Amino acid sequence: MDKVLAQLTEDFLKDERLVDLAKNNPKDTFERIFEQQFKEIAAARYMQNEEFFVNMFNNEEFMNEVIKLLLPEVYRKLRRG
Secondary structure: OHHHHHHHHHHHHHOHHHHHHHHHOOHHHHHHHHHHHHHHHHHHHHHHHHHHHHHHHHOHHHHHHHHHHHHHHHHHHHHHO
């Protein structure tokens, strides 16, 4: 969940319109616009992640590459406890 929230935050930070609105408006004004944009940005992130997993499960070579990338990181973190 942390990764998804981090990805969403990055998506919002890349939206120049939202950056401008945050810099030039009080929080309550920004909040209304943020809530409107949230569903669109969240849906776009969902589609990106869904596409990634569909591609991975349909392409064994790609899945093996993902495994090779993740294995050492996961192993190291698990060993640390």
